[in-house]
Amino acid sequence: SGLQIFADRTEEFRKVNILMKVPALKDGSFTLAESIAILLYLARKFKTPDHWYPSDLQKRARVDEYLSWQHVNIRGKGSKLFLTKVLLPLLTGQPLPPEKLESVTEELNIVLNQFEEKFLQDKPFIAGSEVSLADLVALVELMQPVGAGYDLFEERPKLAEWRRQVEEAVGKQLFQEAHEGILNAKSLTADKIAPELLEHFKHQLLKQAS
Amino acid sequence: MALYRILEIYFHLRTKKRVEYKLHYLPGKKKIKNCCLTVLVVHDSDTEIPFLQDIWQHRTEEFRKVNILMKVPALKDGSFTLAESIAILLYLARKFKTPDHWYPSDLQKRARVDEYLSWQHVNIRGKGIWALCSGRVLLPLLTGQPLPPEKLESVTEELNIVLNQFEEKFLQDKPFIAGSEVSLADLVALVELMQPVGAGYDLFEERPKLAEWRRQVEEAVGKQLFQEAHEGILNAKSLTADKIAPELLEHFKHQLLKQAS
Numbered sequence: 324s325g326l327q328i329f330a331d332r333t334e335e336f337r338k339v340n341i342l343m344k345v346p347a348l349k350d351g352s353f354t355l356a357e358s359i360a361i362l363l364y365l366a367r368k369f370k371t372p373d374h375w376y377p378s379d380l381q382k383r384a385r386v387d388e389y390l391s392w393q394h395v396n397i398r399g400k401g402s403k404l405f406l407t408k409v410l411l412p413l414l415t416g417q418p419l420p421p422e423k424l425e426s427v428t429e430e431l432n433i434v435l436n437q438f439e440e441k442f443l444q445d446k447p448f449i450a451g452s453e454v455s456l457a458d459l460v461a462l463v464e465l466m467q468p469v470g471a472g473y474d475l476f477e478e479r480p481k482l483a484e485w486r487r488q489v490e491e492a493v494g495k496q497l498f499q500e501a502h503e504g505i506l507n508a509k510s511l512t513a514d515k516i517a518p519e520l521l522e523h524f525k526h527q528l529l530k531q532a533s
Numbered sequence: 534m535a536l537y538r539i540l541e542i543y544f545h546l547r548t549k550k551r552v553e554y555k556l557h558y559l560p561g562k563k564k565i566k567n568c569c570l571t572v573l574v575v576h577d578s579d580t581e582i583p584f585l586q587d588i589w590q591h592r593t594e595e596f597r598k599v600n601i602l603m604k605v606p607a608l609k610d611g612s613f614t615l616a617e618s619i620a621i622l623l624y625l626a627r628k629f630k631t632p633d634h635w636y637p638s639d640l641q642k643r644a645r646v647d648e649y650l651s652w653q654h655v656n657i658r659g660k661g662i663w664a665l666c667s668g669r670v671l672l673p674l675l676t677g678q679p680l681p682p683e684k685l686e687s688v689t690e691e692l693n694i695v696l697n698q699f700e701e702k703f704l705q706d707k708p709f710i711a712g713s714e715v716s717l718a719d720l721v722a723l724v725e726l727m728q729p730v731g732a733g734y735d736l737f738e739e740r741p742k743l744a745e746w747r748r749q750v751e752e753a754v755g756k757q758l759f760q761e762a763h764e765g766i767l768n769a770k771s772l773t774a775d776k777i778a779p780e781l782l783e784h785f786k787h788q789l790l791k792q793a794s
Contacts, residue, residue, distance in 0.1 A: 353641050356702075360647035367640055380627055381613050387620035394654035441616075 359390050362456050374453035385450045389442050389457040393464065396434040401467045404431050408471040414525050431468060431475070439481055447488055454492035462489045463501075470505035619650050622717055634714035642711045649703050649710050649718040656695045657725050665692050669732040692729065692736070700742055708749055715753035723750045 348355045348364065355361055366376045377383050404427045412419050438461070442449050449457040465486075468475055476483040490498045608615045608624065615621055626636045637643050668680045668688045699722070703710050710718040726747070729736050737744040751759045 353644075355644050355648055357648045357651040359651040360644055363647050364640065364644045367643075380624065383627075384613075384615050384620055384624045387623050388615055388617045390651075391617040391619040391654070394651070395659060399655070 359460065362460070366456065374450075375456050375459075377450055377453075377455065382450045382455075386455050386457040389449050390460060392442075393460060397438060397461060398464045400427070400431040400434050401464045403427050404473060405467040405471045408468075408473065428473065431473075435475060435479065435482070439479070443481065443485060447485070454489055458485070458489045459493065462486060466502050466505050470502070470507075619721070622721070626717065634711075635717050635720075637711055637714075637716060642716075645711045646716050646718040650721060652703075653721065653725065657699065657722065665689060665729045665734060666732045669729075669734060689734065692734075696736060696740065696743070700740070704742065704746060708746065715750055719746070719750045720754070723747060 346356075346358050346361060348361045350364075350368075355364060363376065365371070376386060407427045408419065408424060411423075442457075442461075446452070448454050449461065465475065465482075476486055608621045610628075615624060623636065625631070636646060665688045668685055673679050703718075703722075707713070709715050710722065726736060726743075737747055
């Protein structure tokens with residue numbers, strides 16, 4: 324049925340998603356933005372195994388709860404660290420002031436504590452005993468700071484164990500392939516980044532700073 | 534013999550009203566007030582069930598058991614606790630099997646609702662609404678100073694950008710976000726958009742499409758119910774620092790300082 328997933332921003336892409344944001348999905352004439360919405364759509368359409376988005380009311384609520392909370396918290400702080408540590412020096416040509424890095428790292432640590440205390444607790448996965456979309460989304464976001472050179476798993480054995488289990492559930496090789504790009508982020512130089520993307524990040528960073 | 538259970542839903546209101554409330558429901562007959570200061574109406578009811586007033590829940594140790602993040606709203610259903618307003622809304626919709634249009638079973642309509650609910654966290658809710666409301670109401674309240682005009686202008690401009698995106702991408706030429714029927718997405722959207730109105734910025738004034746959409750959502754929910762739900766927020770302009778619980782004031786101050794850094 325012609326399902327396409329867009330990961331790049333072009334004029335043609337604009338027809339798919341007027342907000343010009345990736346990822347975006349095109350299924351026939353139906354277009355969809357927002358990674359969470361896309362994941363849920365695909366899970367339902369392809370009737371993936373139940374544990375990804377459990378039909379059990381309370382387990383599903385746990386997944387929804389995390390997917391809602393993470394936007395501002397894990398995703399927000401994780402990407403803030405990535406932007407600050409990797410992109411800011413790239414854009415300004417200046418090394419990063421240590422106190423700036425310290426403060427975004429502290430912000431991330433606060434949400435990591437909340438993640439462990441509230442969302443994981445003593446369960447292997449967010450929804451309970453089986454991996455779900457929530458774990459996937461969480462781990463993908465947490466790989467950003469790792470890609471930026473901040474190994475947040477190092478001093479958090481509970482998180483490290485959770486990561487190991489999610490990777491195993493997804494498949495180690497697939498996981499590795501998916502994260503190749505982000506794990507090489509440290510070696511990024513400005514010339515390797517598409518100009519529009521650079522402009523976009525600059526704009527985001529300035530907004531955050533104001 | 535009617536069986537009923539107690540569903541405890543904790544909300545907050547930006548004033549000092551402190552009312553403890555528990556919702557009693559009879560399975561199959563319910564009216565539920567949702568956690569975002571508005572109403573999720575379940576239209577299969579022929580019996581009035583007392584519905585929740587907004588309460589100011591003190592952030593106490595007892596509440597911490599309900600939500601370790603110490604945030605409202607939070608739900609407690611028996612021993613099951615849940616945070617995050619979107620998750621709570623979805624849980625209630627499923628549990629009480631609300632009419633389909635609130636969270637449509639149609640794959641693509643549902644995707645539209647999910648899409649909006651995802652996007653709004655950072656965009657409408659985050660930058661737009663909070664920035665403007667804190668700028669217009671809270672900051673002056675806490676500092677005793679009005680917001681500098683250029684700062685006010687810039688937060689208003691940011692809000693306008695997301696409002697344009699909302700109209701262009703999420704509404705387009707449809708009456709509601711998911712299409713021809715109101716859904717949770719419209720409810721969540723409108724509740725957030727009422728906040729700037731409460732802060733004295735009538736964003737509907739120069740946006741006829743938005744104003745029409747608002748009118749239709751209010752009608753779908755029920756005008757009176759909607760009005761009641763927004764009483765507090767619409768009186769926000771007349772807030773003075775003494776009317777706000779000290780812990781809440783402290784909390785907002787803390788949040789504002791964090792944002793400024």
